[in-house]
Amino acid sequence: MTAVTTANGFALDNSGKRIVVDPVTRIEGHLRVEVNLDDHNVIRNAVSTGTMWRGLEVILKGRDPRDAWAFTERICGVCTGTHALTSVRAVEDALSIKIPENANTIRNIMQLTLHVHDHLVHFYHLHALDWVDVVSALNADPKATSELAQSLSPWPKSSPGYFRDLQGRLKKFVDSGQLGPFRNGYWGHPAYKLPAEANLMAVAHYLEALDFQKEIVKIHTVFGGKNPHPNWLVGGVPCAINLDGIGAVGAINMERLNLVTSIINQSIDFVEQVYIPDLLAIAGFYKDWLYGGGLSSTSVLAYGDIPDHANDYSPASLLLPHGAIIDGKLSEIHEVDLRDPTHVQEFVGHSWYRYPDETKGLHPWDGVTEANFALGPQTKGSKTRIEALDESGKYSWIKAPRWKGHAMEVGPLARYIVGYAQNKPEFKEPVEKVLKTLDLPVAALFSTLGRTAARGLECQWAANKMKYFMDKLIATIKAGDSATANTTRWDPKTWPKEAKGVGFSEAPRGALGHWIRIADGRIANYQAVVPTTWNGSPRDAEGRIGAFEASLLETPVADPERPVEIIRTLHSFDPCLACAAHVMSPDGQEKVAVTVR
Amino acid sequence: MTPAPEPMPAAGPVLVLGIGNLLWADEGFGVRCIEQLNRTHVMAPGVMLMDGGTQGLYLLHHVQAARRLIVFDAIDYGLPPGTLKLVRDDDVPCFTGVRKMSLHQTGFQDVLSAASLLGATPEAMLLIGVQAGELEDWGGSLTAVVRAQLDPAVAIALDQLAAWGVPATARPTASGTALLGPGLDIVAYETGRPDAATACRDRDDRFYRG
Numbered sequence: 001m002t003a004v005t006t007a008n009g010f011a012l013d014n015s016g017k018r019i020v021v022d023p024v025t026r027i028e029g030h031l032r033v034e035v036n037l038d039d040h041n042v043i044r045n046a047v048s049t050g051t052m053w054r055g056l057e058v059i060l061k062g063r064d065p066r067d068a069w070a071f072t073e074r075i076c077g078v079c080t081g082t083h084a085l086t087s088v089r090a091v092e093d094a095l096s097i098k099i100p101e102n103a104n105t106i107r108n109i110m111q112l113t114l115h116v117h118d119h120l121v122h123f124y125h126l127h128a129l130d131w132v133d134v135v136s137a138l139n140a141d142p143k144a145t146s147e148l149a150q151s152l153s154p155w156p157k158s159s160p161g162y163f164r165d166l167q168g169r170l171k172k173f174v175d176s177g178q179l180g181p182f183r184n185g186y187w188g189h190p191a192y193k194l195p196a197e198a199n200l201m202a203v204a205h206y207l208e209a210l211d212f213q214k215e216i217v218k219i220h221t222v223f224g225g226k227n228p229h230p231n232w233l234v235g236g237v238p239c240a241i242n243l244d245g246i247g248a249v250g251a252i253n254m255e256r257l258n259l260v261t262s263i264i265n266q267s268i269d270f271v272e273q274v275y276i277p278d279l280l281a282i283a284g285f286y287k288d289w290l291y292g293g294g295l296s297s298t299s300v301l302a303y304g305d306i307p308d309h310a311n312d313y314s315p316a317s318l319l320l321p322h323g324a325i326i327d328g329k330l331s332e333i334h335e336v337d338l339r340d341p342t343h344v345q346e347f348v349g350h351s352w353y354r355y356p357d358e359t360k361g362l363h364p365w366d367g368v369t370e371a372n373f374a375l376g377p378q379t380k381g382s383k384t385r386i387e388a389l390d391e392s393g394k395y396s397w398i399k400a401p402r403w404k405g406h407a408m409e410v411g412p413l414a415r416y417i418v419g420y421a422q423n424k425p426e427f428k429e430p431v432e433k434v435l436k437t438l439d440l441p442v443a444a445l446f447s448t449l450g451r452t453a454a455r456g457l458e459c460q461w462a463a464n465k466m467k468y469f470m471d472k473l474i475a476t477i478k479a480g481d482s483a484t485a486n487t488t489r490w491d492p493k494t495w496p497k498e499a500k501g502v503g504f505s506e507a508p509r510g511a512l513g514h515w516i517r518i519a520d521g522r523i524a525n526y527q528a529v530v531p532t533t534w535n536g537s538p539r540d541a542e543g544r545i546g547a548f549e550a551s552l553l554e555t556p557v558a559d560p561e562r563p564v565e566i567i568r569t570l571h572s573f574d575p576c577l578a579c580a581a582h583v584m585s586p587d588g589q590e591k592v593a594v595t596v597r
Numbered sequence: 598m599t600p601a602p603e604p605m606p607a608a609g610p611v612l613v614l615g616i617g618n619l620l621w622a623d624e625g626f627g628v629r630c631i632e633q634l635n636r637t638h639v640m641a642p643g644v645m646l647m648d649g650g651t652q653g654l655y656l657l658h659h660v661q662a663a664r665r666l667i668v669f670d671a672i673d674y675g676l677p678p679g680t681l682k683l684v685r686d687d688d689v690p691c692f693t694g695v696r697k698m699s700l701h702q703t704g705f706q707d708v709l710s711a712a713s714l715l716g717a718t719p720e721a722m723l724l725i726g727v728q729a730g731e732l733e734d735w736g737g738s739l740t741a742v743v744r745a746q747l748d749p750a751v752a753i754a755l756d757q758l759a760a761w762g763v764p765a766t767a768r769p770t771a772s773g774t775a776l777l778g779p780g781l782d783i784v785a786y787e788t789g790r791p792d793a794a795t796a797c798r799d800r801d802d803r804f805y806r807g
Contacts, residue, residue, distance in 0.1 A: 058735065058736060058791070059620060059735060059736030059790070059791070061791040062789065062790075062791040063780060063789050063791075064779075064780060064789070066779065067778070067779040067780030067781075067785075069778070070777070070778025070779050070780055070781050071620070071778075071780065071781070073778065074618060074619060074620050074650060074651075074778075074781070075620070080650075080652075121654060125654070169714075169716070173713075173714060181707055181710055181711060181714070207714060207715065210654075210657070210711055210714070210715060211715055213654065213657075214657055214658030214661070217655055217658075227655065228647075228648070228649060228650055228652040228655050228656065229648060229650055229652075229777075229778060231778070
């Protein structure tokens with residue numbers, strides 16, 4: 001290849017200077033990205049590589065299906081609960097187990113809690129520093145910062161003294177040389193556009209979010225019995241309900257429900273008075289930086305989640321949108337069938353795995369995970385020290401999932417685009433409000449900034465939906481229904497000899513599916529297709545590029561040695577490589593290493 | 598390897614934390630120490646045993662709340678596999694950051710620096726690390742040399758707890774309730790592992806130890 005147009009319509013040219021970013025930091029797991037720049041330092045080719053091996057499937061073979069959630073919860077430190085939820089749904093689907101209404105409600109609260117927590121932490125602690133210059137905050141005027149904060153939000157922590165103290169603490173921290181979470185920043189880079197006062201406000205909220213996030217996860221402790229690693233249960237949820245009970249240990253009582261309600265209210269306040277105003281304020285300074293759209297304007301996929309009614313996974317019951325959009329036709333929402341062997345398929349033509357016929361994709365129920373680390377003939381360097389990968393050969397530990405052959409973007413932006421296209425007011429109205437506030441056209445949604453904004457809106461949506469489900473839970477319990485688990489099919493003797501099922505959810509990062517086959521009471525095959533498998537996908541046999549690669553194209557890079565633009569767009573996906581591919585190199589480096597060739 | 602005496606009075610919460618990924622051979626050492634300690638001992642009031650897994654920021658509030666902290670972890674410091682290494686107080690964050698063993702970019706040293714940013718780090722910290730041997734055996738358990746350090750590591754923690762004035766009490770029989778999820782306690786985890794014929798053990802050539 002020098003210059004080609006891919007089967008999904010992107011122009012690629014790998015003749016220019018190659019930049020390697022490995023590892024990309026402030027993400028979960030290991031990701032390597034290589035891009036080619038033209039003479040004007042615009043990205044003309046992008047190659048995204050999961051540098052870890054994928055092996056969940058391998059270790060679950062032969063295990064008890066009722067234990068699978070506990071293993072999947074250990075894959076990664078972030079989406080723990082969402083994997084556990086998806087796993088128990090897959091087993092329940094295979095064994096036709098119906099869960100009680102309260103179990104569905106509690107699971108929704110757990111999942112929404114995860115969304116609120118994950119989005120908040122992503123925005124402030126993994127992504128904000130791509131837009132906010134921490135070092136510049138040291139030069140801010142605390143009084144002007146206070147005025148700025150008070151013009152944006154009624155949030156009470158906004159006095160000049162508050163920002164002055166905060167600035168002092170920050171200075172002490174930076175002066176100590178222990179940059180901690182602020183290391184690896186491209187501080188002073190011209191791509192940072194915020195005035196010093198906005199930077200100081202954002203850093204203050206970084207710290208407040210850090211302090212507040214710990215409250216949110218207490219909800220997992222209430223319903224999951226402990227945190228980290230809350231408990232889940234095939235057939236329902238493991239917590240009993242006894243409203244009149246007392247004490248901190250044991251069944252869910254009124255005192256604990258009141259604690260959850262209080263945390264939900266605080267979460268809504270924080271998101272609406274801190275996160276959303278910050279998002280809008282920061283976005284206002286980056287309105288002319290609308291790169292990074294990639295696949296979002298053409299191909300997006302959402303499985304849907306948060307069933308309003310127990311055991312009803314139909315699109316009508318799912319409160320998060322379900323459907324696929326292809327070829328940019330927002331007027332046509334396609335039904336997605338996870339059981340249909342022609343819908344979701346994984347390809348390995350450019351992935352380090354072996355299939356009997358690599359021109360064909362495999363549906364996850366028939367999935368094969370057999371490693372095959374082979375490099376293309378144009379690879380530069382050696383097997384153990386790769387200087388530049390050859391994207392014409394195999395180049396990633398991530399498989400290439402496709403929906404009816406299409407490469408798709410998943411995640412909050414995909415969900416909001418599907419919801420918008422379906423004219424669902426809960427999704428469309430907030431999007432229109434944001435666009436109006438920023439004075440931007442709908443097309444601006446298809447960008448890095450759009451992805452980041454959709455995540456913020458979804459965080460607000462999720463916090464409010466938690467309240468809805470808490471009210472529902474309390475109403476159901478007060479009406480006399482305190483059932484939380486259905487154990488009638490707990491005993492494997494009640495199971496068919498062979499069964500297969502699929503569980504799905506919307507993880508914070510996007511559509512997640514677990515496909516299971518059970519034989520003689522044990523797991524015969526288990527395949528997880530995770531959000532970052534979709535977004536971080538390498539090319540397929542026909543050369544279609546995935547969402548990460550597409551999103552980087554046509555972006556100008558101001559300084560190839562410090563490619564903050566690349567990091568910014570990749571972070572907007574909230575990549576989680578820990579489960580997209582599973583094992584890391586033992587010598588993983590600390591720094592973002594950038595090599596220009 | 599007797600821990601240095603601690604002059605501090607016995608007050609404030611103590612967190613005993615095991616970190617690492619138990620699905621990853623020797624990376625599971627920290628969590629297995631906690632499992633073992635829970636099986637054999639009852640903690641004094643105010644002492645919390647925690648299986649921290651690879652949870653990163655989710656651990657922040659527990660670390661912030663602790664006045665004293667013991668961390669069990671697998672480390673990679675180029676020592677002979679199975680070597681125990683004790684690190685104290687201010688050296689702990691630097692040490693855990695030397696070579697990254699956790700899956701997480703938001704690794705444990707980031708948890709400590711976040712706690713420091715928020716102005717609440719434990720007054721005393723003890724890291725009980727073991728040099729890992731095998732890391733790439735996905736789905737595997739501790740190697741023999743690392744497993745042999747479970748008892749010594751736990752003994753060091755017990756001595757430290759006693760020195761802090763919060764000694765643990767041995768259970769009459771090693772009968773502590775299961776701390777980890779179903780199928781994850783060390784016996785079920787090891788006996789339930791699929792054999793190599795069922796589940797291919799091949800892995801990344803670059804990291805394969807020859």
